[in-house]
Amino acid sequence: MKTKFHQIIILLFFFSFVQSFAQVKISGKVTFRNKGIPEVNVTLKDTYDGATTDANGNFSFETSEKGIQKLTFTHAKYYEIEKQIIIEDKDQTINAELKEQINEIDAVVVSAGSIEASDKKRATALLTPIDIYTTAGADGQISSALNFLPGVQKVGETEGLFVRGGTGTESKIFMDGSLINNYFSNSVPGIAGRDRFNTSLFKGNVFSSGGYSALYGQALSGALMLESVDLPDQSSYDFGVSPIFLNGSFQKLNKDKNSSYGASLGYSNLNLMQQIFNFNADFIDAPNGFNGDANFRIKTKSGGFFKYYGMFDTNRIGIRTESLEPEYDFSLVKLKGKNTYHNLSFKQKFGKYLLNTGTSYSYNQSDLKFSTEKNDVQSNESQVLNDGNYINFKAVVDRKINKISALRGGFELNYAQETLNVGEVNKNYRDLISSAFMETDLGFSNHLSAKIGVRAENSSYLNKTNIAPRFALAYRLAKDWTTSFAYGLFFQNPESKYINSSANLDFQKSQHYIFQIQRATDGRSLRFEAFYKKYDELIKTQSINPNSNQNQQIQTAFNNNGNGFAKGVELFWRDKKTFENIDYWISYSFLDSKRDFLNYPFSLKPNFASEHTISAVAKRFIPKWKTGINLSYTYAKGRPFYDIVTQNNMNIIRTGGKLKDYNALNLSFNYLPNLGKKDAKAFTILVLSISNVLGTKNVYGYNFSQNGNRSSAVVPPVNTFVFVGMFISFGVDKTQDAINNNL
Template identity: 60%
Template sequence: MSTFILSKILAIVLLIMGFFMNAQISISGKVNFKNKGIKDVSVTLKNTYDGSTTDENGTFSFHTSEKGHHILVFSHPKFVEVEKSVIIENLPLIINADLKEQISDIDAVVISAGSIEASDRKRATVLLTPIDIYTTAGANGQVTTALETLPGVQKIGETEGLFVRGGTGAETKFFMDGNLVNNFFGNSVPGIKAMDRLNTSLFKGNVFSSGGYSAIYGQALSSVLILESIDFPETNAVDIGISPIFLSGGFQNVDQAKTKSFGVSAAYSHLGLMNKIMKFNNNFTKAPESFGTNFNFRLKNKNGGIFKYYGSFDTNTFALQEESLEPETDSDNTALKGKNTFHNFSYRQKFGKYLVNLGSSYSYNQNIIDLSTTVQNSESNLNSINSTGNYFNAKGTLERKINKISAIRGGVEFNQTRENTSVAISPISYPFQDQITSVFAETDLGFSNHFSAKVGLRSEYSSAVDQWNLAPRLAFAYRISKNWTSSLAYGIFYQNPENKYFGTYDLNFQKAEHYVLQVQKAEEGRSLRVEAFFKNYTNLIKTKVENYLPAAINNNGDGFAKGIELFWRDKKSLKNIDYWITYSFLDSKRNFQNYDRSLFPNFAAKHTLSVVAKKFVTDWKTGFNFSYTYASGRPYYHFLTNDSGDYYLNTQGKLKDFNSLNFSLNYLPNLGKKEAKAFTILVLSVNNILGQKNIYGYNFSNDGMRRKPILPSANTFVFIGAFISFGIDRTQEAIDKNL
């Protein structure tokens, strides 16, 4: 009986299963992108559990018992989702679909020709963060000195400025939160290199463009450095710095909601003790001394808009004595007094689909240089030069996103310069004024995740030149494969002649055309960049001697610069070691200023090489940092003038190759101590540890018969200091960043 009942139940189950199997309908098809099958596309009936995933050929197949009207959904993270309406009856369905690429601001290829970014981590390879700069041996915490380890930047020790791809230091401009920063470097005299004025810790990132930069920026023939300040500090903190050279202190206060903050800091520096302990190449009769203070505040409104202000004031003095090259004089004496104030405002707010950026900066600078000579221990005044400058910048930009990776922006900019130079031996002063009005527009065009373009146009009017210019900019980027991308950039760039050249003759804008081609590979922990460039210069300044002084006479100078650069950074191959290697080859000729023919510039080296390595040993609580820089010998020239004031080449030669090995050590004594209420870093830094006798050039006597080398202030410089932060523990950040 039981066997009979069991067989009946089994028969009923099989009958029901057969019914449902016969009731299920097959749905199949193929999913394509540009006529090629796509793998791993999810194909499902909306609001059901029925579906499948495409195979290697893009085909799929599944069964469903659903009937009637339904929606078939095709989805994949890299493609736009597609929905197709289907009617399921009693016959199998074959449904094909063609997908479109999903445009993503994360996956989209980014134009990076000529540009090295350290800001948006999702869209660019992060190269030099503030921690990177502080831990680069030999950089001394200076943004510009750290950038000298990157491709295209020359190692210059006799004067301040970024000399990029055959361009002078005056051809690089600096920006903070979009605003022009005049007097980025401290006051100085020829042969003594001034340091950056802005503190590296102010900034959360930077974009250094060595060519082909955006239409948003102008008045720079070679390159721009765009610094972006932090929005808000992490927490309240008090910072103290102590060393034989300087004493600094400051605090930052921020509310818990991070809607407002303010801070003040000050620093005093005196090189007197080091001047007595170490051997300096400069004979300082008054050791360099400086005092600086800065203050900031930030406000965030209810709608997310941010207002930021930064202000600073600094003074510096020094005096030095050098053996004279003139036979009738024993020594030449130079004394400097400088002071500067800088203020920067920025406001960023989103209104619906529009992003508004407004900003303004103001700088006042005074430089007083006293020149005298000593003959048989008797000093006589030779001259005194007093230069003052007022600089104002205002800028407004409006931007709107078109889609996730496309945008359009435009704006206006105004720069005003008022300078006055008085010379003690002259009864007249030398004033200069200029107003530059600029308009610009630019669009980012994302055609796909593999191809994008940037098209821009900038126009400027200068009252000093009394002309308008028109500068188009164009760039493309194409993703070759998952890790390889390529970029191509072209642009025309204009810059006013330096203010000191305006006088009797009418001058025009100087002009440069940039062509940049880049190939880049980026993967987790590693990045490789190869970049080729060509720059064509026209309308460069030419000078001659009039009334015993150099004067610009026309814009008939020209030149070119071309080369290839390599950058490799690796945080992965060697355990707990971060290193990068750069190499640059430069071929350049210029006929400008006092050159009487086309010559390789005396501020450029044909070959440069930098190696930077960092390792943090947790057990020892210590970071070890090394850097090495090599530059092939630069040329040097000395020109004399004939009776007409025209220059002619009298002496030329080549300097010996530049070599410098630098080392720094950072010790964290409180590492691992949870009860510690302060974060402390002890720093030991040695620049040019091997004591190489580097030479930056030569000074010549008036008749060109005698010369002496231009040397660094010290062949080897040692720094010891302690930095203490109360109220914030940066230990983990220090370890993560290979401090």
């Protein structure tokens, strides 16, 4: 009996022991907004028991643990949660609903109207500095490269960014947050000025063709925000030489690598190229000029950053054209231009707050002299002299609310003082535009975000105040697909050259509505935008002729009764992945625009607006040949032209028509002889660029005689232009950067 009793006890103990190790099944489903989440790690805390959810969010595992346990659910894109469970002898079903973790990298970005290229931005980088240098036909200029993007019109006879039916003066350019007045060099009628600023000065840019941030104002159409480079990686010396320019520069980095300084000097002259090529323009003084700049950058011990950049340039040009007036043989225009610009910025973090301040000063002088020539004798000389001083100050305080939400606000002061002397007409214009703004980024989730802002401005000259609300919303439709909508109200002072002191003027106004769908994957980007812009209170002008000389004719504003609209669609596709070592993009813009402004007698399609524009850019880098081959092509439907004159105090169209369609195929090569030299202490690049390879005879517009009986076409200074240059950097090898950015 005793033995049997012992056996029973042992048997019961054995079954109890085995039962304690019996496996219990734990299963369930993990969801977010009623959809299963794959790849969620589900584990019993402090054990090795667990599983990973499948494609539908289901999981299942077995465990021998008993009693009170904690079940954890972890995923990189969702907040981790724990559930307390009691494990007994029965299988259990445990479901969990996760909450999305707001993440700066995964969050959708508001991008309607904007194209970003910056190492700090999460949007697809479209035009980096190396992109600009290697875009055939851009001539290394930021503004020219932007002409190959949707929304920007190709207008060759005058400088500026003509964005979505807006004039070149309706888009503004900023450096480190501060306004750049006179970004382009002084120019003569019919020949556009060039960028004054070196592309390599900037590490990134944000180009907004509409609906831009409340931090920026005084632009009806668009804004280009440029971000200057920080400290260099090491000291270097650069040298560039070509038949049209010679320049040199250096950057010195201190031993502690917390400060640097540098300077450059250059000279350009088109005289040699004029002797080689058959120019359309008869330069009596070939375009030439000096330029120089200086900079310093200091990183403080507390993490602050000072940047200073200062530059100057002078330019001269003289041109002779056949006179449209029968009593003269030629008309002559001579220009002397001077400009200086200084920019100082400071950035510092104070606890949870980031302070950005900047100030800039610029001075510009344009001295134009007009005369006529008969039998080699000059006469009837007149002068248009314009002097301007400009000061800008801006301060912005930024505070992050969470990883993708922020609040920022600040104020801005813009002071302008200009004098204009044209014959008997003398103007002295002074204005202080005071602005305050506030803006918030609201990240509701990784799929939904908004930007809400408001800007208020007061003009001392106009004695008027405006308030401009702006709003944008972005939503992720699918993994790689996002959509954005933006609305904004924008104001701009009348251009000072039109202002008559007796006129009671107001701000010009535009409203932007922009809808965007974008797909961005690794190496590919597709973007579609539709927009509508409404213009109100545009300036209306009449022409005055102080000395009965056509060259002195100026326009003076007399009311704000102008209006207009611009609407259209744009498509952009860029692909760096499909074809090995090939980067290409294609853009298309459709624009329907009409305006009644300036001297237009009624609502007309603007003479700077082309209905259809197509651009294609392709870049192929061949490592074996150490060579990059770059192509670009632009087609633009012919723009309208008008001969508008004032008769009996009324503006009338004397004649008009449509220009021939614009076509240009451009080609460039860049050769890197230092490729493969790992220990190279210098970087060299040889550049050959051919603009308008096929020699297409494009026409930008027409000039008319005083009686309208004679006309002449406004054409490029040269149909086909060839540039050859060599650039050398000592002390730093940039070869690999150049290769990486071309592959």
